[in-house]
Amino acid sequence: AQTVTQSQPEMSVQEAETVTLSCTYDTSESDYYLFWYKQPPSRQMILVIRQEAYKQQNATENRFSVNFQKAAKSFSLKISDSQLGDAAMYFCAYRSYGGSEKLVFGKGTKLTVNP
Amino acid sequence: EPEVTQTPSHQVTQMGQEVILRCVPISNHLYFYWYRQILGQKVEFLVSFYNNEISEKSEIFDDQFSVERPDGSNFTLKIRSTKLEDSAMYFCASSEWETQETQYFGPGTRLLVL
Numbered sequence: 001a002q003t004v005t006q007s008q009p010e011m012s013v014q015e016a017e018t019v020t021l022s023c024t025y026d027t028s029e030s031d032y033y034l035f036w037y038k039q040p041p042s043r044q045m046i047l048v049i050r051q052e053a054y055k056q057q058n059a060t061e062n063r064f065s066v067n068f069q070k071a072a073k074s075f076s077l078k079i080s081d082s083q084l085g086d087a088a089m090y091f092c093a094y095r096s097y098g099g100s101e102k103l104v105f106g107k108g109t110k111l112t113v114n115p
Numbered sequence: 116e117p118e119v120t121q122t123p124s125h126q127v128t129q130m131g132q133e134v135i136l137r138c139v140p141i142s143n144h145l146y147f148y149w150y151r152q153i154l155g156q157k158v159e160f161l162v163s164f165y166n167n168e169i170s171e172k173s174e175i176f177d178d179q180f181s182v183e184r185p186d187g188s189n190f191t192l193k194i195r196s197t198k199l200e201d202s203a204m205y206f207c208a209s210s211e212w213e214t215q216e217t218q219y220f221g222p223g224t225r226l227l228v229l
Contacts, residue, residue: 033216044118045206045220091158095216101146101171102160103208103218 002027004094006106013082014114020067021077021109023092031097034068034075039108040088048090051075053097079111087113117141119221121207127227128197136192136224138207147190148208148218149182151175158206164190197228 003026013019025034036048051059051068058066063083067076079086092106120139128134140147149161162172164182179195190209194201204225208218 035217037220042222043204044222045208047217047219050217093158097216101148101163102173103148103150103158104160105158107157 002029002032002094002096002104004092004104004106006090006092006109008109009107010110010112012112012114013079015082015084017082018078018080019082019111021079021090021092021111023075023077023106025073025075025092025094025104027073027094029096029099033095033097034066035093035095035103036064036066036075036077037091037093037105038086038088039091040085045091049077082113084113084115087111119207119209119219121205121221121224123224124222125225125227127229130199130228131196134194134197134226136194136205136207136226138190138192138209138221139188140190140207140209141211141219142188144209144211144219146170146210146212146218147182147184148210149192150206150208150220151203152206152223153200153203161192194226197226199228202226202228 005024032053034051038046049061063080065078089108091108093103122137147164152158162176163170181193204223206223207221210218
């Protein structure tokens with residue numbers, strides 16, 4: 001069974017600075033998807049970024065980028081130019097390719113952005 | 116931008132009562148999911164639903180749970196006889212055919228069983 005580990009329960013960053021959230025996962029599959037979801041206090045789970053394991057290029061969405069290291073089974077999220085609105089819980093998630101439809105989540109990292 | 120919606124946002128019920136949690140997935144989506152998050156724990160998969168039937172379910176999804184798509188827009192999760200340990204945030208999600216791997220979540224229903 002796949003597992004996802006987020007080793008940082010809480011992180012903080014100064015506004016306009018850069019922060020990196022860590023995620024590692026365990027799987028025996030070679031093809032899969034990885035996701036970062038954001039859950040602000042409003043509770044809505046918002047997709048931040050998605051990475052296909054077969055793509056070597058790291059995904060980027062505006063100020064959000066990932067460092068995907070397939071061999072190390074690592075999938076970190078970098079937030080550049082942090083804004084107050086980035087404060088939220090961030091969940092890393094795994095999904096099989098062509099197999100199980102379920103998302104497997106980590107426990108989350110609570111990000112605080114200080115003005 | 117289309118969103119998944121869920122009602123109610125909060126529900127308080129007595130142990131042993133039946134509850135129905137409602138979700139309206141994004142309109143052109145064909146795959147539907149329920150997840151739950153017990154306070155302080157991980158978000159856990161409950162069930163996926165496609166073409167009017169369950170396509171996958173977890174060991175959590177036992178006989179007290181059922182899902183239904185009663186019409187063309189709603190997707191419901193019924194808990195027949197609630198237990199204290201059912202207290203959690205319940206999230207509905209949906210995904211479309213072409214990009215099935217990306218699931219879009221609703222805001223959740225916070226269920227409290229007393």
